[in-house]
Amino acid sequence: MNKLALKDEILLRVEKPARYIGNEVNAVVKDRKLVDVRIAMCFPDVYEIGMSHLGIQILYDMFNRFEDVWCERVYSPWVDLDKIMREENIPLFGLESQEPVKNMDFLAITIQYEMCYTNILQILDLSHIPLRAREREGQGKGWDVPIVIGGGPCVYNPEPIAEFFDLFYIGEGETRYRELLDLYKECRRKGESRREFLRKAAELPGMYVPMFYQVEYKEDGTIKGMEPTEEGIPKTIRKEVEMNLSDTYYPKKPVVPFIKVTQDRVVLEIQRGCIRGCRFCQAGQIYRPVRERDVDMLKEYAVEMLKNTGHEEISLSSLSSSDYSGLPELIDFLIEECGERKINISLPSLRIDAFSLDVMNKVQDIKKSSLTFAPEAGSQRLRNVINKGLTEEDILKGAGLAFEGGWTRVKLYFMLGLPTETEEDIREIGALSNKIAAVFYETVPKDRRVNGRVQIVASTSFFIPKPFTPFQWAPMCTKDEFLEKAYLTRSAIKEQLNQKSIKYNWHEADISVLEGVLARGDRQIADVIERAYRKGCIYDAWSEYFHNDAWMEAFEECGVDPDFYTIRERYAEETFPWDFLDCGVKKDFLKREWEKALAENVSPNCRAYCQGCGANQFGGGVCFENRKGSNGKDKRAE
Amino acid sequence: MKVRIKFAKSGAMRFIGHLDVMRFFQKAIRRAGIDVAYSEGFSPHQIMSFAAPLGVGLTSNGEYLDIEVRSHAGAEDMKRRLEAVMVEGMEILSVTALEEGTRNAMASVAAAEYSVRFRQGYAPDKGWEDRLLAFYDRPVLTVKKKTKKSEVEIDIKPYIYQLSVTGKGKDAVVHMLVNASSSGNIKPGLVMEAFLREDGKELSEFALEIRREDTFTDTGEDGNRKLVPLDAVGAGF
Numbered sequence: 108m109n110k111l112a113l114k115d116e117i118l119l120r121v122e123k124p125a126r127y128i129g130n131e132v133n134a135v136v137k138d139r140k141l142v143d144v145r146i147a148m149c150f151p152d153v154y155e156i157g158m159s160h161l162g163i164q165i166l167y168d169m170f171n172r173f174e175d176v177w178c179e180r181v182y183s184p185w186v187d188l189d190k191i192m193r194e195e196n197i198p199l200f201g202l203e204s205q206e207p208v209k210n211m212d213f214l215a216i217t218i219q220y221e222m223c224y225t226n227i228l229q230i231l232d233l234s235h236i237p238l239r240a241r242e243r244e245g246q247g248k249g250w251d252v253p254i255v256i257g258g259g260p261c262v263y264n265p266e267p268i269a270e271f272f273d274l275f276y277i278g279e280g281e282t283r284y285r286e287l288l289d290l291y292k293e294c295r296r297k298g299e300s301r302r303e304f305l306r307k308a309a310e311l312p313g314m315y316v317p318m319f320y321q322v323e324y325k326e327d328g329t330i331k332g333m334e335p336t337e338e339g340i341p342k343t344i345r346k347e348v349e350m351n352l353s354d355t356y357y358p359k360k361p362v363v364p365f366i367k368v369t370q371d372r373v374v375l376e377i378q379r380g381c382i383r384g385c386r387f388c389q390a391g392q393i394y395r396p397v398r399e400r401d402v403d404m405l406k407e408y409a410v411e412m413l414k415n416t417g418h419e420e421i422s423l424s425s426l427s428s429s430d431y432s433g434l435p436e437l438i439d440f441l442i443e444e445c446g447e448r449k450i451n452i453s454l455p456s457l458r459i460d461a462f463s464l465d466v467m468n469k470v471q472d473i474k475k476s477s478l479t480f481a482p483e484a485g486s487q488r489l490r491n492v493i494n495k496g497l498t499e500e501d502i503l504k505g506a507g508l509a510f511e512g513g514w515t516r517v518k519l520y521f522m523l524g525l526p527t528e529t530e531e532d533i534r535e536i537g538a539l540s541n542k543i544a545a546v547f548y549e550t551v552p553k554d555r556r557v558n559g560r561v562q563i564v565a566s567t568s569f570f571i572p573k574p575f576t577p578f579q580w581a582p583m584c585t586k587d588e589f590l591e592k593a594y595l596t597r598s599a600i601k602e603q604l605n606q607k608s609i610k611y612n613w614h615e616a617d618i619s620v621l622e623g624v625l626a627r628g629d630r631q632i633a634d635v636i637e638r639a640y641r642k643g644c645i646y647d648a649w650s651e652y653f654h655n656d657a658w659m660e661a662f663e664e665c666g667v668d669p670d671f672y673t674i675r676e677r678y679a680e681e682t683f684p685w686d687f688l689d690c691g692v693k694k695d696f697l698k699r700e701w702e703k704a705l706a707e708n709v710s711p712n713c714r715a716y717c718q719g720c721g722a723n724q725f726g727g728g729v730c731f732e733n734r735k736g737s738n739g740k741d742k743r744a745e
Numbered sequence: 746m747k748v749r750i751k752f753a754k755s756g757a758m759r760f761i762g763h764l765d766v767m768r769f770f771q772k773a774i775r776r777a778g779i780d781v782a783y784s785e786g787f788s789p790h791q792i793m794s795f796a797a798p799l800g801v802g803l804t805s806n807g808e809y810l811d812i813e814v815r816s817h818a819g820a821e822d823m824k825r826r827l828e829a830v831m832v833e834g835m836e837i838l839s840v841t842a843l844e845e846g847t848r849n850a851m852a853s854v855a856a857a858e859y860s861v862r863f864r865q866g867y868a869p870d871k872g873w874e875d876r877l878l879a880f881y882d883r884p885v886l887t888v889k890k891k892t893k894k895s896e897v898e899i900d901i902k903p904y905i906y907q908l909s910v911t912g913k914g915k916d917a918v919v920h921m922l923v924n925a926s927s928s929g930n931i932k933p934g935l936v937m938e939a940f941l942r943e944d945g946k947e948l949s950e951f952a953l954e955i956r957r958e959d960t961f962t963d964t965g966e967d968g969n970r971k972l973v974p975l976d977a978v979g980a981g982f
Contacts, residue, residue, distance in 0.1 A: 132832055
């Protein structure tokens with residue numbers, strides 16, 4: 108066994124020492140002398156969150172299948188250990204080897220949400236890696252510290268954190284890492300410098316090396332243009348996509364943590380992308396086109412993964428499971444396979460209808476489970492604006508069926524601050540919640556009501572416009588506007604006849620405002636993030652550690668106005684910081700959708716009628732389902 | 746059939762707490778493909794009983810758990826299957842069958858043997874080995890024991906069945922056999938703390954390196970104690 112990086116005295120002093128010792132079932136330990144490339148794969152949040160992330164498990168498995176590569180895991184030390192590591196100058200280490208991250212070739216960081224940005228700086232700092240890419244060349248060839256790579260959904264606007272990264276990998280990791288690692292090995296063998304490697308890497312598809320791009324601003328602070336500073340480097344970087352999800356890397360032996368983590372189960376990703384096209388949703392655009400995994404592959408992996416992990420639960424993962432064409436067949440198989448072995452099946456993101464209720468009835472304890480609807484907006488008008496194809500009739504019908512089946516708990520998710528939202532739209536949240544409660548009392552006779560009444564929990568989050576969505580032009584609300592909307596929602600619910608059956612929760616407004624700045628920020632934001640970090644901000648995603656005052660001071664001290672990024676209305680022709688990226692979906696499509704939104708017009712889903720978003724350039728997936736003809740052109744596209 | 750599994754816990758695994766060790770075995774038993782019996786009801790769980798919880802930081806050469814199996818291909822096969830799904834620091838030592846009616850692992854525990862070392866730099870003044878033995882020789886050993894509600898004074902002498910020291914200085918090891926039953930569980934740290942207090946010292950939180958050597962059940966009759974390791978009551982199958 109590798110010697111632990113932390114002394115017993117430290118491990119016995121911190122909360123949950125199991126976060127830092129590695130050695131889990133299916134963790135990969137290789138002989139360091141037999142590998143050429145060492146990668147620290149990092150999720151910049153606490154172990155229990157990071158270990159629950161599927162993307163890292165996929166890449167960890169892929170890298171470790173390469174014989175010449177050893178990939179280890181790194182997570183953010185929790186605040187107790189963070190303090191000790193700083194005091195005692197202990198370098199951050201990989202869990203498998205327990206060796207410093209600094210000694211590795213790559214530090215790859217997955218960036219899943221904006222509120223982890225200060226944790227990225229924590230990781231770099233604790234690893235003893237200079238925060239800015241330009242400070243890493245050091246002496247000689249510049250190989251003193253690992254190449255820092257970023258990936259994940261937040262890299263669709265990498266600009267606020269661009270200066271902290273040597274390289275961003277845009278898109279899905281299955282496709283280009285082998286080439287990148289081969290290039291690295293070649294550069295090292297030839298004795299080339301860090302800069303030379305990055306220079307060549309920037310020519311590979313999907314790779315963005317921020318230091319080789321110069322941004323120019325207009326007088327009003329918006330982007331004038333962005334140009335590569337070196338010959339041969341592309342001006343636009345197209346995302347990478349794995350077009351054959353049924354024959355690619357997927358872990359058969361995912362790592363099994365000792366301590367309970369958020370996602371303590373086998374996760375089977377059944378498809379990528381979403382046909383629905385909700386206009387607020389970034390995932391629904393950047394993961395286009397929808398690609399399904401073959402049902403036979405999923406069956407095989409389900410069996411193998413359950414056997415190799417011993418997990419007692421399996422969960423299907425996708426943005427909208429009901430749209431997966433092989434769902435009935437897969438579920439029948441899982442029910443058969445899992446029933447005998449007492450394995451639970453969890454089915455998130457199912458549309459509530461007769462089919463899903465029947466399935467849930469088979470796999471869940473109705474008394475314990477609750478129904479989830481995400482209408483996102485209270486009124487049909489506003490649901491048309493956001494293109495959420497869920498009608499009041501769908502919801503009431505689904506709820507009625509569910510109540511007949513014995514369910515008594517309903518969760519409802521809404522957003523406040525959506526474009527064009529009026530007071531009336533907000534009041535409708537209360538009205539809809541009330542109608543659902545009324546359906547319960549109409550459907551279930553008194554003597555059959557388990558707890559006497561139905562429990563409805565309505566939750567609202569605040570709408571944050573995201574890059575590469577039709578709402579990327581939309582102004583965001585101020586904190587006060589958000590809070591007013593939350594109070595209005597509360598009073599609208601209180602006015603309802605069935606208000607005693609309805610509970611209302613809302614998110615914190617401060618965090619949403621900051622997330623809005625980071626989501627659509629530019630390179631000016633880097634200084635603010637570093638300043639906030641220097642003031643002690645980490646774990647901003649954890650409300651108990653979020654210090655809004657420190658952030659506001661940081662904006663002030665850096666002379667950056669947060670309102671510029673949030674409440675400002677973007678003009679139609681504005682160049683956005685992320686426009687140099689091509690995620691497949693074209694800007695003119697997004698603009699069309701933005702205009703349709705303002706006109707309250709809906710767009711059909713990808714299967715019903717192609718909207719010509721541009722994702723068919725990848726040559727597969729839903730864009731080419733059931734197509735006849737040799738040119739592969741989408742006949743339904745305009 | 747009821748099966749008793751004896752295992753050792755060492756290395757990094759000493760930082761895995763009792764509840765997580767239980768979870769580890771639930772998953773390990775599934776990975777091993779053992780035909781374990783489940784409880785009835787809507788959320789069935791494996792029928793499983795652990796002997797004595799081991800504190801975080803301690804290692805052990807004698808941990809036990811009982812499971813109920815519906816079918817099997819012999820003890821050797823089951824041991825091999827379990828060995829194949831362990832991690833470094835978790836070692837299967839024996840797999841034995843229990844007669845119908847045997848008390849489960851948790852209810853069986855009567856005593857545990859520990860070996861205790863001082864971590865480097867934490868040992869008391871020279872000659873502590875003899876002073877410890879002299880301390881143990883006293884007829885009454887009163888200590889303050891914290892309970893959930895208050896602190897009570899108890900005489901722990903009757904709960905310490907044996908105490909000896911082997912080696913000297915930094916190689917010195919304290920061996921103690923103490924009551925570990927639900928009614929009179931004594932932790933080795935409590936004994937050492939009482940001694941050190943007599944010696945004019947406070948027990949520092951990280952001073953001791955403790956290993957449980959084995960866990961025992963009492964097979965004696967008529968009040969005569971006869972301690973045997975928990976797997977001694979099991980048989981091959």
